[in-house]
Amino acid sequence: MSLRYKAKRRERYYRKLRRCQYKGCTSEGIACFLPENYSGQPDEFYCGEHAHAVGYCRCCGQFWGGICSFDFRRSGFCDHCHDQVMANSAELDDNAEYWEATDPHANV
């Protein structure tokens, strides 16, 4: 079995695993990465609703738990994603209703 083939198989395996790992949740999750993860393979998967609750940015999936600006941001976006989105839509504020209505992963 070639290495490339193995990588392909693993990729498919991970795609199948993309279910939110939050107990009882059946939504499709985004790839979540812990800070020491340099493998490129996600550590966990959580949907937009639960990623923030366990400390991951719901947009990029990087772990931001324990960072005040992230923990208290109701949108569930990390500083990077927040800045990026803000730059794209300057007049929108940190409004949870808005974010729920425009979940970037809603129709993936």
Ligand SMILES: [Zn+2]
């Ligand atoms: Zn979930």
Ligand SMILES: [Zn+2]
């Ligand atoms: Zn982010």
